[in-house]
Amino acid sequence: MSLIVQKYGGSSVADAEGVKRVARRIVETKRAGHDVCVVVSAMGDSTDDLIDLANKVSPEPPARELDMLLTAGERISMAVLAMAIADLGMEARSFTGSQAGVITDAEHGRARILDVTPGRITQALADGHIAIVAGFQGVSQTTKDITTLGRGGSDTTATALAAALKADVCEIYTDVDGVFTADPRILPAARKLDVISCEEMLDLAANGSKILHLRCVEYARRYGIPLHVRSSWSRHPGTLILDDPYGEGSDMEAPIITGIAHDLSEAKITAVGVPDELGKAADIFTAIADAGVSIDMIVQNVSAGDTGRTDISFTLPQAEGTKALQALQALKSSIGFTELLYNDKIGKLSLIGAGMRTTPGISAKLFRALADASINIDLISTSEIRVSVVTRSDQLEAAVRAAHTAFGLDSTEGEAIVYGGTGR
Amino acid sequence: MSLIVQKYGGSSVADAEGVKRVARRIVETKRAGHDVCVVVSAMGDSTDDLIDLANKVSPEPPARELDMLLTAGERISMAVLAMAIADLGMEARSFTGSQAGVITDAEHGRARILDVTPGRITQALADGHIAIVAGFQGVSQTTKDITTLGRGGSDTTATALAAALKADVCEIYTDVDGVFTADPRILPAARKLDVISCEEMLDLAANGSKILHLRCVEYARRYGIPLHVRSSWSRHPGTLILDDPYGEGSDMEAPIITGIAHDLSEAKITAVGVPDELGKAADIFTAIADAGVSIDMIVQNVSAGDTGRTDISFTLPQAEGTKALQALQALKSSIGFTELLYNDKIGKLSLIGAGMRTTPGISAKLFRALADASINIDLISTSEIRVSVVTRSDQLEAAVRAAHTAFGLDSTEGEAIVYGGTGR
Numbered sequence: 033m034s035l036i037v038q039k040y041g042g043s044s045v046a047d048a049e050g051v052k053r054v055a056r057r058i059v060e061t062k063r064a065g066h067d068v069c070v071v072v073s074a075m076g077d078s079t080d081d082l083i084d085l086a087n088k089v090s091p092e093p094p095a096r097e098l099d100m101l102l103t104a105g106e107r108i109s110m111a112v113l114a115m116a117i118a119d120l121g122m123e124a125r126s127f128t129g130s131q132a133g134v135i136t137d138a139e140h141g142r143a144r145i146l147d148v149t150p151g152r153i154t155q156a157l158a159d160g161h162i163a164i165v166a167g168f169q170g171v172s173q174t175t176k177d178i179t180t181l182g183r184g185g186s187d188t189t190a191t192a193l194a195a196a197l198k199a200d201v202c203e204i205y206t207d208v209d210g211v212f213t214a215d216p217r218i219l220p221a222a223r224k225l226d227v228i229s230c231e232e233m234l235d236l237a238a239n240g241s242k243i244l245h246l247r248c249v250e251y252a253r254r255y256g257i258p259l260h261v262r263s264s265w266s267r268h269p270g271t272l273i274l275d276d277p278y279g280e281g282s283d284m285e286a287p288i289i290t291g292i293a294h295d296l297s298e299a300k301i302t303a304v305g306v307p308d309e310l311g312k313a314a315d316i317f318t319a320i321a322d323a324g325v326s327i328d329m330i331v332q333n334v335s336a337g338d339t340g341r342t343d344i345s346f347t348l349p350q351a352e353g354t355k356a357l358q359a360l361q362a363l364k365s366s367i368g369f370t371e372l373l374y375n376d377k378i379g380k381l382s383l384i385g386a387g388m389r390t391t392p393g394i395s396a397k398l399f400r401a402l403a404d405a406s407i408n409i410d411l412i413s414t415s416e417i418r419v420s421v422v423t424r425s426d427q428l429e430a431a432v433r434a435a436h437t438a439f440g441l442d443s444t445e446g447e448a449i450v451y452g453g454t455g456r
Numbered sequence: 457m458s459l460i461v462q463k464y465g466g467s468s469v470a471d472a473e474g475v476k477r478v479a480r481r482i483v484e485t486k487r488a489g490h491d492v493c494v495v496v497s498a499m500g501d502s503t504d505d506l507i508d509l510a511n512k513v514s515p516e517p518p519a520r521e522l523d524m525l526l527t528a529g530e531r532i533s534m535a536v537l538a539m540a541i542a543d544l545g546m547e548a549r550s551f552t553g554s555q556a557g558v559i560t561d562a563e564h565g566r567a568r569i570l571d572v573t574p575g576r577i578t579q580a581l582a583d584g585h586i587a588i589v590a591g592f593q594g595v596s597q598t599t600k601d602i603t604t605l606g607r608g609g610s611d612t613t614a615t616a617l618a619a620a621l622k623a624d625v626c627e628i629y630t631d632v633d634g635v636f637t638a639d640p641r642i643l644p645a646a647r648k649l650d651v652i653s654c655e656e657m658l659d660l661a662a663n664g665s666k667i668l669h670l671r672c673v674e675y676a677r678r679y680g681i682p683l684h685v686r687s688s689w690s691r692h693p694g695t696l697i698l699d700d701p702y703g704e705g706s707d708m709e710a711p712i713i714t715g716i717a718h719d720l721s722e723a724k725i726t727a728v729g730v731p732d733e734l735g736k737a738a739d740i741f742t743a744i745a746d747a748g749v750s751i752d753m754i755v756q757n758v759s760a761g762d763t764g765r766t767d768i769s770f771t772l773p774q775a776e777g778t779k780a781l782q783a784l785q786a787l788k789s790s791i792g793f794t795e796l797l798y799n800d801k802i803g804k805l806s807l808i809g810a811g812m813r814t815t816p817g818i819s820a821k822l823f824r825a826l827a828d829a830s831i832n833i834d835l836i837s838t839s840e841i842r843v844s845v846v847t848r849s850d851q852l853e854a855a856v857r858a859a860h861t862a863f864g865l866d867s868t869e870g871e872a873i874v875y876g877g878t879g880r
Contacts, residue, residue, distance in 0.1 A: 048512035055513075082532065088472035089479075089536055090543040097542065100550050101535035104528040108506065111525035112513055118521065119514040126524050131600070152600070176555070176576070 034200040035157070036061060039071040039167065039190035043207050044264040045109050046076030054205075054264060055116035062122055062162055069153055069163040069197060071190040072113055074105025095140035099169075099180045103128070106166035106186075114164050124162040127152055129178075132163075133196070134170035134189060136179045143170060143179035145188065145251075148196035157197075165193060184245020191248045195255035202257050204244065205264035210271030211236070211243055213441040214292040218429045221442040225290065227272045232290045232384050233259075235418045239382035240295025249273065278386060288387035288394065289439040294432050295380040296425055298328060299353045300411070302345040303360065305370030313344060315367050316360065323359035325352045328380075329413040329420065341370075345411060347422060350376045378410065379428030382420040383435060395419050401438035407431045458624040459581070460485060463495040463591065463614035467631050468688040469533050470500030478629075478688060479540035486546055486586055493577055493587040493621060495614040496537055498529025519564035523593075523604045527553070530590035530610075538588050548586040551576055553593035553602075557620075558613060560594035560603045567594060567603035569612065569675075572620035581621075589617060608669020615672045619679035626681050628668065629688035634695030635660070635667055637865040638716040642853050645866040649714065651696045656714045656808050657683075659842045663806035664719025673697065702810060712811035712818065713863040718856050719804040720849055722752060723777045724835070726769040727784065729794030737768060739791050740784065747783035749776040752804075753837040753844065765794075769835060771846060774800045802834065803852030806844040807859060819843050825862035831855045 038058065045051045054072075062068045082101050086093045093101075110126040117124035133149035156163040167186025170179050181188055187204055194202035211233065212222040228236075230253035237246045243261060252259045253275055262270025278286035306312050313332060320327060328347045348356055353374060360372055388394050395412075398419055402409060407430060411422040423431050436442055462482065469475045478496075486492045506525050510517045517525075534550040541548035557573035580587040591610025594603050605612055611628055618626035635657065636646040652660075654677035661670045667685060676683045677699055686694025702710035730736050737756060744751060752771045772780055777798060784796055812818050819836075822843055826833060831854060835846040847855050860866055 048509065051513050085472065085532070085536060086539055089475050089540040093539040094542045097535045097538040097548075097550055100538070101532060104531040104535075107528040107531065108509070108525060111521045111528075112509060114521040114524070115510055115517040116513040118518045124521075126521055 033065050033067065035067040035069070035197060037069045037071065037190050037194040037197065037199045037202040038205060039186055039203065040073065040205045040264060041186065041207070042073040042076050042079070042109075044205055045072060045113065048112075051075070051109070051112050051116050055113060055120055057205075057264065058113075058117060058124075058162060059120045059122050067157045069157065069165065069193060069199070070113070071165045071167045071186055071193060072106060072109050073167045073186040074102075075109045075112070078105045078108065096177055099140045099178050102180055103166065103169045103178050106168055110164045110166050114162075117162055117164075122162055123160070124164055125156045126164040126166070127156070128166050129169035129189065130171035132165040132193065134165075134192065135173050136170035136181070138172040138175050138177065138179065140177070140179055142182035143172070145170060145181065145192050146173055148192050150193060150196050153193070153197065165189065184248055187245050187248035188251060191251040191255075191257055191259065194257045195251065199257065201260050202252065203260045203262060204248075205262060206243065207263060207265060208243065209263045209266060209268055210261050211241075211273070212291065214432050214436050215241075215294065218294070219432055219436055221436065223441060223443045225271045226269070227274060227277045227284065228290055229277050229286075229386055230273055230275050231417060232386055233273050235382065235384045235415075236291055236293045239293040239384070239418070239420060240297070240380065241291075241293045244273075286386035286389075288391045289383055289385040289441060291384055292432055292435055292441070293382045293384060294428055295382070296428060297350055298347045298378060298380055298422075299350040299374060299376035300345055300347050300378050300422065301353070301356060301360070302343055302373040302375075303367070303369040304343050304373060305341045306344050307368045308340050308342045312367060315363065316344060317346075319359045319363050320346075320348075320356055323355050325356045325359070329411050329422065331411045331413070347378070347380070347411065377425045378422050379425040379431070380420055380422050381428060381431045381435060382418055383439070384418050386417050388417050388419075397438060398435055401434045402431055405430055405434035407434065457489050457491065459491040459493070459621060461493045461495065461614050461618040461621065461623045461626045462629060463610055463627065464497065464629045464688060465610065465631070466497040466500055466503070466533075468629055469496060469537065472536075475499070475533070475536050475540050479537060479544055481629075481688065482537075482541060482586060483544045483546050491581045493581065493589065493617060493623070494537070495589045495591045495610055495617060496530060496533050497591045497610040498526075499533045499536075502529045502532065520601055523564045523602050526604055527590065527593045527602050530592055534588045534590050538586075541586055541588075546586055547584070548588055549580045550588040550590070551580070552590050553613065554595035556587075556589040556617065558589075558594035558616065559597050560605070562596040562599050562601065562603065564601070564603055566606035567596070569594060569605070569616050570597055572616050574617060574620050577617070577621065589613065605671075608672055611669050611672035612675060615675040615679075615681055615683065618681045619675065623681065625684050626676065627684045627686060628672075629686060630667065631687060631689060632667065633687045633690060633692055634685050635665075635697070636715065638856050638860050639665070639718065642718070643856055643860055645860065647865060647867045649695045650693075651698060651701045651708065652714055653701050653710070653810055654697055654699050655841060656810055657697050659806065659808045659839070660715055660717045663717040663808070663842070663844060664721070664804065665715075665717045668697075710810035710813075712815045713807055713809040713865060715808055716856055716859055716865070717806045717808060718852055719806075720852060721774055722771045722802060722804055722846075723774040723798065723800035724769055724771050724802050724846065725777070725780055725784070726767055726797040726799075727791070727793040728767050728797060729765045730768050731792045732764050732766045736791060739787065740768060741770075743783045743787050744770075744772075744780055747779050749780045749783070753835050753846065755835050755837075771802070771804070771835065801849045802846050803849040803855070804844055804846050805852060805855045805859060806842055807863070808842050810841050812841050812843075821862060822859055825858045826855055829854055829858040831858065
């Protein structure tokens with residue numbers, strides 16, 4: 033008998049039929065002899081509907097009250113899911129984040145989990161019940177107010193609960209079959225991965241893969257919780273995310289390239305004609321940091337000739353572009369650059385693989401593949417297990433395809449991998 | 457400066473516009489220098505929508521989970537109301553029943569309040585905030601599960617909170633202008649009452665008046681909380697409900713007749729030919745009580761001649777008719793009655809007034825007025841301050857009109873009282 037934490041996203045419980053389908057799946061797991069704790073998101077688009085309602089009464093609703101409002105979404109889905117399970121003859125108990133002991137800081141809208149004290153969940157499981165926990169929410173340690181965890185919150189709830197309960201596995205149910213070598217929506221030849229390391233998954237998530245949020249994977253790695261990303265629409269095994277699947281005693285060899293992430297949500301800012309003097313880069317990035325903007329890649333070009341000036345480029349989320357431009361524009365004369373360029377028609381491709389550490393020549397092979405496909409590279413950045421390049425946004429898909437083929441990742445089955453669900 | 461508890465029902469906050477209107481009203485009260493604690497129901501029909509959702513996944517949802525589900529309704533309305541208040545420049549904090557310290561027993565769907573420990577509300581008021589509390593809900597003392605209070609729950613929450621906070625008044629906002637001498641929907645000549653005693657209001661509520669629930673009035677009387685029933689659509693003062701407005705030191709005289717309640721929700725069961733022996737009535741009403749059916753009026757006819765048999769009639773909620781009939785049918789031979797009659801085409805009229813105690817002849821005058829209007833009386837029951845009669849349901853409105861006129865209750869303004877809102 034195992035203790036299994038299962039997380040179902042909003043698209044899996046979008047309506048009453050979805051709730052019933054998920055309930056059957058949960059009951060099957062329980063009937064197979066396992067203890068089951070379920071984390072559930074709000075039904076379908078209900079969170080958006082609540083945000084619309086909030087905006088009808090206030091253009092900028094207070095964060096505390098917005099959290100109070102939005103947490104109604106999971107309250108509804110978890111209660112309805114518990115009812116659907118009861119209708120199948122099993123006893124289920126729903127618990128809010130607060131009742132489940134999800135203790136957070138007081139940062140409304142993006143609270144961090146400080147502790148999980150799941151006494152009521154442990155008791156419910158000991159009583160033979162299925163425990164249903166509201167994802168995405170907790171309670172502030174200091175103010176006792178209800179908080180939400182922000183993006184990827186329900187996945188994080190599931191992983192944190194799995195850690196606190198010492199679960200054998202945390203299953204993240206979604207509408208794709210698992211983690212793929214590339215996004216199957218743009219590359220039908222992408223292959224599903226059976227196993228991936230937390231480290232690789234973190235790099236995928238940080239570089240545009242939407243399948244799991246960074247925080248959830250970080251949590252799983254820190255507490256050594258095996259994650260299993262799989263489809264709620266099929267019975268196929270999905271992708272196991274393990275702390276160190278290639279470590280000592282493992283018979284698995286780290287693949288050179290595990291997968292390719294792509295990201296169209298970034299923009300590039302270039303400060304042109306920055307005086308090539310000590311401390312100018314520091315000035316620029318201090319201003320950016322002070323504006324609360326997080327940046328990704330940074331490239332400083334070599335000074336052209338003896339002009340004594342250089343260009344500094346960096347990428348950042350498009351949503352923060354205006355803020356960054358304003359912060360820099362205010363310092364134009366003190367820093368002494370001649371102009372600012374802004375480009376949000378860029379795409380980033382990242383090649384990720386733990387085997388890169390011991391295999392030279394990966395970057396060269398990538399650049400060659402892109403050149404052969406007539407794709408120009410704008411920026412480059414590398415880490416131990418990752419090579420990222422920025423291209424024109426309209427060339428990004430072609431870049432993913434070229435790299436996928438060049439590194440032998442294409443499915444050998446000669447057909448598209450079928451992946452279920454709504455494609456969301 | 458007073459401490460005022462205000463309760464707004466679902467029809468007052470049916471949509472974003474309603475929420476904003478209520479928010480303005482609350483802010484006005486606060487700006488006038490009062491401390492304000494607001495109790496709010498779920499928006500419009502949202503509770504019904506949640507029940508529909510529950511029924512889509514389970515014909516008989518577990519009561520614990522139904523409570524978890526339904527309490528999402530007030531969570532939404534209170535958070536949105538707090539946002540609307542913030543948008544007007546005032547700080548408001550919303551609190552769930554549990555956070556507000558509404559401690560109940562564990563009877564899901566009809567929990568009783570055991571205690572109110574409003575520490576967080578007191579603190580919020582001390583901080584100068586407007587406190588918004590979810591009506592209708594609490595938390596079980598023993599199981600720590602979320603409970604709902606059942607019908608009239610939000611009014612009861614407001615009164616209980618007012619008692620715990622030692623509020624100066626508890627204002628119940630609704631969509632009529634106050635308590636009327638009769639239901640103005642069927643009797644446009646009904647007059648709004650300025651004052652009524654708790655005792656009279658209890659009798660009105662127990663006999664079909666929907667304006668306040670019995671439990672709420674009981675609570676107000678027990679703790680001496682003045683209730684003020686008024687319209688959220690107008691600025692007119694409504695009806696004050698006071699523990700003893702006619703007592704010593706008051707210059708008010710108790711009116712002989714305060715008002716007329718009517719009720720179409722009851723049915724009558726008659727057991728025909730019950731042997732006129734000791735203990736037969738006890739057998740019948742023990743069976744009814746064991747079936748969990750609450751009864752209202754009981755009439756035992758005098759035995760006709762020397763047949764040694766009698767008829768026993770009683771009224772009960774129509775919704776419990778089948779249950780009562782089944783319980784009695786099972787005892788037909790042991791009790792020895794010849795047949796059971798069931799009639800749900802009945803209506804009850806109740807004349808209520810604290811002055812009845814000291815004024816003889818009220819019943820006679822009522823019976824005369826009804827006879828003059830050709831209305832047949834089926835059953836009669838009386839208490840110290842009430843006379844109730846059962847008529848045919850299709851004659852009930854005419855009976856209310858006749859009695860209202862006979863006792864001089866008709867408005868002297870010669871026109872219908874305007875009452876706002878949707879008439880719900």
